[in-house]
Amino acid sequence: MLFQRLTRRAPHLVQSARRFSSTPYGRLRTTELFEGGLETLKVNPDRLWDTIHSTAQWTEPRSTPAEDIRTAGLARLTLSQEDKQARDWFVETTKSLGCKTHVDQIGNIFAIRPGLNNGDTPATFVGSHLDSQPSGGRFDGVLGVTAGIEMLRVLNDNWIETEGPVGVVNWTNEEGARYPVSMMGSGVWSGRIPLETAWNVKSVTPGPVTTVRQELERIGYMGSVPASYNGGIPIGAHFELHIEQGPKLEVSEQKVGVVQGVQAYKWFTLTFTGREAHAGTTDLEHRSDALHTAAHFMLEVRSIAKELNGLATVGLLTVSPGSVNTIPGQVKMSLDVRHPSDDGLSEMVKRVQNLCQWYATHVSSRCGPPGPTVTMEEDFTSSAVLFHEEAIKCVEESAASVLGDGHASLMQRMTSGAGHDSVCTNMHCPTAMIFIPSKDGVSHNPSEWSEKEECATGASVLLQSVLRMDKLRKDRGDFD
Amino acid sequence: MLFQRLTRRAPHLVQSARRFSSTPYGRLRTTELFEGGLETLKVNPDRLWDTIHSTAQWTEPRSTPAEDIRTAGLARLTLSQEDKQARDWFVETTKSLGCKTHVDQIGNIFAIRPGLNNGDTPATFVGSHLDSQPSGGRFDGVLGVTAGIEMLRVLNDNWIETEGPVGVVNWTNEEGARYPVSMMGSGVWSGRIPLETAWNVKSVTPGPVTTVRQELERIGYMGSVPASYNGGIPIGAHFELHIEQGPKLEVSEQKVGVVQGVQAYKWFTLTFTGREAHAGTTDLEHRSDALHTAAHFMLEVRSIAKELNGLATVGLLTVSPGSVNTIPGQVKMSLDVRHPSDDGLSEMVKRVQNLCQWYATHVSSRCGPPGPTVTMEEDFTSSAVLFHEEAIKCVEESAASVLGDGHASLMQRMTSGAGHDSVCTNMHCPTAMIFIPSKDGVSHNPSEWSEKEECATGASVLLQSVLRMDKLRKDRGDFD
Structure with a gap:
């Protein structure tokens, strides 16, 4: 009966599914997986690895030998010709895997695989981005999207039918490198960034100056679907697999980070006069040395950050x-301060402001009048984000399941230091993220690296998280 | 008889001298001044002041009101059209005051006023420079040259005949702003810089690129006299009046600095990786932050300098x-270290090198491997200069004489922080310098300032120093 339903609703799946009819899972629905077998449902490490590196083919010499891949990096600026090729591949591949694709007015591409219950039910999505920094790595964003495609393949291979629809979304311009507004596609979708504003952003990377709108039209990704959670493509839940971009997991020799939120941060410009x-x-005692005061300030701010468990x-x-x-x-400097909580960040900022005041009243007498003065101007602020507890639990249970024995020492709950598209989806649906180790904590650099098995572990956690959320949504009646 | 001698040897002096025959000094020779009257021999503050500001006329709006002079500054790049005008003025003025002028092959202009004994006897010179920084002040260099001219006027006004010849020298390109080799004219004269090297230096300021030689020829100051202490114009002794360019005299409320030498210094480029x-x-503990280490380094180096009485x-x-x-x-920075003695500087450099080593072995473990490393490359070195004790004593006695009662609290022996043409003359003849206060210690800036009375005090000390040296040289038989 399951096979008949599959044939009826997704005839294009049958051919590929038939090839894998010998899998231990047979034709199963999500809820049936929970009766046994979910723990062993994992992705194919080699296939995922090949997909990651084959998506880099349009920006690398095609002859890059395997041993050179570690330093080949990726240069796929958003809405460039290379990005168009990656998008075309994404659309073709997800279609061939049985998905229906939708492109919205900011170029986000939603690929949806039908579930047993569809209709108006929003899909549970896996999402990330295919664009990169000008001289970026092969994993930032790409891992999340290719792991979504690997999820589709595993579901098909195993003839798994989810209770509700599941999907993969490629968000436009997460990096903000060519068009300097990061998380643009998810930002517009969430309502955080007005569509017109995003359309009119001008390119800042070398080459002719263009707008987002011009390039969306040029590469054929100006879709007709409204770019909004409300009236466009709604999302039932969102999971994102990403490299950590920091050294915590590597240093603690752990495999999975269960990301429970994103830290708050603020950017300032300081002027020392x-x-x-x-x-x-x-003489030293008669100097009013702006750089010396700035050096003192840098050490003090680091101490403040250390004391309050933040970053500066x-x-x-x-x-x-x-x-x-x-x-x-005169010295001008930027200051980036971060803290897992908004209150913690406020306290840090207050302490830094007091420090600036302290120079006005104390250093002047120490260095001879007039002493250096410090002014501090806020340039940007981003509040702390707490992901959805149910979504976090789906990730946590999946990580324990995938890691198996001794999992407790191989995973940790953590806060993301960087922003991600999940920050925007979290405004409108249960969201959580999965981190895997980054070699040396390096990112936004060609030497960015994660091992094949690490990628596969993360993708398996992602796959199981989606299925756990599918079960949860079924249980609470989302698909009735 | 003195008048007859004057008429015979320097008929051009007689006309101007006659106008001042009512001065208390009458027709005197240096040695006679020492029998009484030297203490009261001082310059004319208003005349000196007018000369200082009138030499700025070619680079300022002619209508600059007196009250705006404090901010008008001076822009007289070496060998520019403005420099030619100042040089022409210098030649005409010194000639009209009874001097013979000589221009050497690097454009140095020597104006010599005959003494009672001439022949091959080198003159006792007052020297400094008329060129300025691109946006400089009105006193740096200019004060020394105009005070030399004021000296000539005072000598003429008072019918004073020196034992040996005295002179004023305008050194070419002391600033090294347009052609980036400072103390060029005196450097070539001293043998420190080969003539051909100096001739071929190219301009670095805006405008067509030219060489020193091309511009010397263009403005008509490529002289025929060899530019050398040996075979060119020799110097018997050299005194230079200069603004302090630092705050010591102002802060200590003193009027005269008796400069006994110039500190040693070295320039380095440091790279923090x-x-x-x-x-x-x-995380903070996993960072290898080049700027944070650089900030720590800056504070430590300041402490080293403070402890060893140097500058950094x-x-x-x-x-x-x-x-x-x-x-x-990565961070790249310059480091300028100075100390009054060569040994002191060596000790400072050794301590800084040890500090660099310390980072390699200590910070790495503190900041997580690999920690920032520091390399240090020497770019330039200048040994300490000690002026001639007899010349210093001439300045010291003259300062005491000019300042009168309470002079001990109004003057100090000091070491110059900056290089001057006197560093080069000191290689071949007794040399010393006189400093007067700089308002707020500011120099190389239009707001550079010294008061009229301060300039006059310094010029009077300069005048008396030359006469004291003249007497000294007479006594030791220089003019026999």
């Missing part, structure tokens, strides 16, 4: 007038 | 990759 003077003729980073710093033998009169 | 990483995903300055610093949310992987 002292007084230019001759390096050879001005100075990534940009310019010195003026900039001469070997002139004491700097 | 850590590892780029995402600011949001990398970081004036240039660049961060890469330079992104708000990327932990810097």
Whole structure:
């Protein structure tokens, strides 16, 4: 009967499914998997690995030998010709795996595999992005999308029918590299970014200046579906597999991060104003050295971050007038502060502001009048995100299941340091993320790397998380 | 008889001298001044002040009101059209004051006023420079040359005949701004810089690229006299009046600095190499943050300098990759270290090198492997200079004489932080310098300032120093 239903609703699946009729799972629905076998349902590591690297083919010399892949990286700027090729591949592949695809007005592509109950029921999605940094790695975003495709293949191979529809979504311009608004596609979908605003963003990378709208039209991905959770393609739940982009899992020798949220962060520009003077003729005690004060500030801010369990980073710093033998009169620097909670971040910012005040009143007397003064201007703010507890539990149970014996020491709950498309989906549906280790914590770099088995472990957790959520939604009546 | 001698040897002086025959000094020779009257021999503050500001006329709006002079500054790049005008003025003025002028092959202009004994006897010179920084002040260099001219006027006004010849020298390209070799004219004269090397230096300021030789020829200051202490114009002794360019005199409320030498200094380029990483995903303890280590280094180096009574300055610093949310992987910075003695400087450098080593072995374990490493490359070195004790004593006695009662609290012996033409003359003749206060210690800036009375005090000390040296040289038989 299951086979008949499958034939009726998804005739294109039958051919491929038949090839795998000897699998131990047979023709099963999600709820049946929970009676036994779910623990052993895993992805095919080699196939996933091949998919990851074959999607890089349009941006690498085709002859890249396997041993050079570790340094080949990826350069697939959003809405570029290379991105069009990756999108075309995504559409063809998901269609061939039995999905219906939809492109919305910001170019997000939703591929939906029917479930036993469809109608108006939003699908449980796996999502991430195929675009990269100008000189990026092969895993950031790509892993999440290819793991979604691997999920479709495993479901087909095993003749698994989910209770509700499941899907894979490729979000437009997550990186914000070519068009400097990150998480653009999911941001528009969530209502956080107005569509017109996104359309009019201009390119900042080398080449002719274009708008998002012009390039969407040029590559044929200006869809007709409204780019909105409301009236466009709704999402029932969203899971995202991603590389950690940090060293925590590697250092603790763990395999899976159960991501429970994204930390809050703020960006500031600080200006230190002292007084230019001759390096050879001005005694230390008579200096108003903007750079020396900035150096002191950097160490103090690090201490504040350490004490409050947050992060603080100075990534940009310019010195003026900039001469070997002139004491700097002005320093401008960026400050990136982060904390898992909004309250924690506020406390950090308050302490940093007090520190700036302290210089105005204390360093001036120490360095001779007038001492360097510090001003602090907020450029950007992003609140803390807490993912959905049920979705997190789906990930946690799946990780325990995939990792098997000793799983407790191989996984941890963690907070993402970076933003992801899941931040936007979390505004409208249960969302959680899965992290796998990043070699040396490196990302946004050609040397970004995760091992084949690590990718496969993450993808298996993703696959099982979707099925657990499918069961949960069935149980609570989402598909009735 | 003195008048007859004057008429015979320097008929061009007589006319101007006659106008001042009512001065208390009458017609005197240096040795006679020492019998009484030297203490009260001072310059004319208003005349000196007018000369300083009138030499700025070719680079300022002619209508600059007196009250705006404090911010008008000076832009007289070496060998420019403005420099030619200042040089022409210098030649005409010194000639009209009874001097013979000589231009050497690097454009140095020597104006010599005959003494009672001439022949092959080298003159006692006052020297400095008329060129300025692109956006410089009105005193740096200019004060020394105009005070030399004021000296000539005072000598003429008072019918003073020196024992040996005295002169004023305008050195070419002291600043090294347009042609980036500072103290060029005096450097060639001293043998420190080969003439051909200096001739071939190319301009670095905006405008067509030219060589020193081309511009010397264009403005008509490629002289025929060899540019050398040996075979060109020799110098018997050299005094230079200069603004301090630092805050010491102002802070200690003193009027005269008796400069006994120039500190040793070295310039280095330091490279801090850590590892780029995402600011949001990398824990503090797993960072290899090149900028954080650089900040720590800057504070430590300042402590070393303080402990050893030297100076340390970081004036240039660049961060890469330079992104708000990327932990810097590399920092390059300049380091300028100075000390009054060569040994003191060596000790400072040794301590800084040890600090660099310390990072290699200690910070790596603190920040997680691989920790930032630091390399240090020497770019430039200048040994300590000790001026001539007899010349210093001439300045010291003259300062005490000019300052009068309470002089001990109004002057100090000091070491120059910056290089000056006197560093080069000191290689071949007794040399010393005089400093006067710089407002706020500021120099190389339009707001560079010293008061009229401060300039006059310094010029009077300069005048008396030359006469004291003249007496000294007479006494030791230089003019026999």
